[in-house]
Amino acid sequence: MLEKGKISHRQLTVLSLLYTIGTSILIVPSIMSVFSRQDGWIACLVGVVADITIIFIYSALSSRYPKLSFVEYSEKILGKWLGKAVSLFFMSFIFLLSAFLLRVVGNFMTTHIMPNTPIEVTIILFILVVIYAVRLGLETTARAGEIFLPFVIVLFLFLTVFLLPQIKIDRIEPFLEEGFKPVILGAFYYFNLQEQVILLMLVPYSNRPDKARNALLVGTSIGSLIIIVTVLLSTLVLGTEFTQRNMYASYTLAKQISVGNFLQRVEAMLAILWLITIFFKTAVCMYALSLGTAQTLQLKDYRTLTLPFGLLLVFLSLIVYDNIVSFISFTPKVFSLYATIFMVIIPVLLLSIDTLRASLKKEQSS
């Protein structure tokens, strides 16, 4: 076993919750309003339903091999070479995703918080912290997650409560103006931003892998709820047009808070909340990447991979897209299709092949 630590059922829930909030809380509102306009929250809701459905497939897959990670059982199911190829392909997806996450951090920080600091510095600083977390192991990261969770929830509730006075209900009307098509499209894009499949790398290290489905479901549901509320609030407070124009709509949203004349300019709170959640998302990805690669290549320790991967990620994140404009068009149009391969097609294939083989074996033996 490469990972000796064990995380509890609750810790898995917390990690999947933070993972779900991840980047989404900042970038989803804008994307949703671009595609589904004022029905973004319905699109999110549909996306969440899809998310939860796919988690059932994931858990069906992982419950067949409760002691193994995604990478390990793909080798079991598909045989050594094909399995390794699929694993490495899967790793490339996580690698690319991590680079995107890093770039999003860099972009947000350089545009909103630290405009005079070069993006390279913010990215390097961030990846150093992530590497530190991954090297300390899953147990430590999960515990840190438990400690940060109350802060995330409190900050979120704080922002929500103080935005309530600015809501104008008519901004989400009319419902389903252009029928279901834009909603379904939005739902598809939303679904592909939640890369829950990567959590399958953590499931075998929870102390009750048989109950992992519960943990993933609860974590994802609460996390999604937070995102849906954010999307809803963006539309209700900022309106569709304004949300569309703001890449980081929820940050702009937090800027609207003004209670009396003293509680203003609290958008830093949202930045803190988001930094914490994206940290956990990146840490989980980085962890899955190092552990998965080490398992595929049968290395003795996954920690040695963190530094080289970190270095590569820094450079990849700088060239992964040219500018914001290409990011906005790339994420929904290309990345979501690319992600679908790993989020839906590969797990479904693995599950069906394994079920087929199991039933064949049963027939042979009987």
Next chain:
Amino acid sequence: MNPIDIATIRKKLGNSADIVFKEFNIQYDNRVQTVNLIYAEGFVDTNAVQDFVLETLMVDLPKLDTDKHPFLDFMTVGDVQELQSTDMMYHDLFSGHVILIREGTEILSIAMSGIKDRAVSEAMTETVSRGPKEAFTENIQTNTALIRRKIKNPNLWLENLRIGKMTQTNVSIMYINGIVTDKIVDEVRSRLARIDIDGILESGYIEELIQDAPYSPFPTVYNSERPDVIAAELLEGKIAILVDGTPHVLVVPALFISFMHSAEDYYQRADISSLIRILRFVGIFIALLGPSLYIAITTFHQEMLPTQLLIGLAAQREGIPFPAFIEALIMEITFEILREAGVRMPRTMGQAMSIVGTLVIGQSAVAAGIVSAAMVIVVSITAISSFVVPAMNMSISIRMIRFLLMGLAASFGLYGIILGIIVLVLHLCSLRTFGVPYMSPFGPYIAQDTKDTLIRLPHWAMRKRLRLINQNNLTRSKDKAPGPERR
């Protein structure tokens, strides 16, 4: 046993002048025998030696029927032991025992300690307004007695050890059998047994040698000089390590949260102490982040301040030649120097320093345009806040980390601070203290154990002991408070 040569003993002790050798003859077993009396000056009560040893041997012994009983029986003192070799003699000699050698064959060690100890006095470092005032002394026997007086139970067990090749210091492990987890006791025992050092002069030596994370700025061993705190920790299933010669008793395993608790929290009513604890955490937050937030906001995020305040601050900072970070650094280091000087300085000089501190550093520095008034306020609040941490060693850790966070704030603003805090929390979560996660009951989260952390629930609500420390005996009490009977 070989006949013991007094001259050899004398030579081994280097003819030291403070070791008293007395030779005299007694009537025992119907013949005249030679007895040698050895003791260290200042260690024994000479009156007691006169009354109980010499008088017995010279006056009473000839009157008694001596041939039927061993020599040991005639000693009219409680703690007498027969020693098998001279090697064991020296430790007793320097623990206030009188050594009696009869005919060069039989060695008796008689406890006659007359060392002048400091009396049990009020605690100097951990003061409370309600609660017992007494503190430990330098004498390990007094200290164990002070603890036993609080827990009158046969299950309070004590193990003795001698650590230090030269000093042969008495060290005791104390725990309550049945509450403590045996695995942790074994771990403590084995770590203490592995210590290889010349001398132990204070419990700090042992703390440094047995702690889990030697490179961490955070203490993983708790210490206290209050018997009531140690008794409370023992009741929670922890293990106390007493060291002779110091009033500071160690406690393991030490969780992060226990450094934030004061003894008084348990003596005041639950609501009061909960509020005080929350106040304390606010203080810790300021102590840790006060200057760094000020630096980050004034240097990078001016937009976060209300306009009026921003204009005021900018006006103040107009004539200041340094960036906020340097300004803060100057003030923080000045304060640390003042604090350190205050500790080392003779008590009588205290007044002089407070004048220098307040007038010169506070007022004149602002008047001279070296630092801004706002910075003086921030640093003062931070300085005061850092003293709300009840445990001195934790307060120092927090102060050290404050400087790191200030550096991060100066270079990367809020972003740096948040990343710094994430690293800090990750580091804290990675620590263990004798196998127990340092951040429990928060990471890993154990709901039942959080009753006595950020707040304190009433005693009747805390009916379970800490789950990770007391693995086998969890129930503290079964019934609720015996309030007025409900009909």
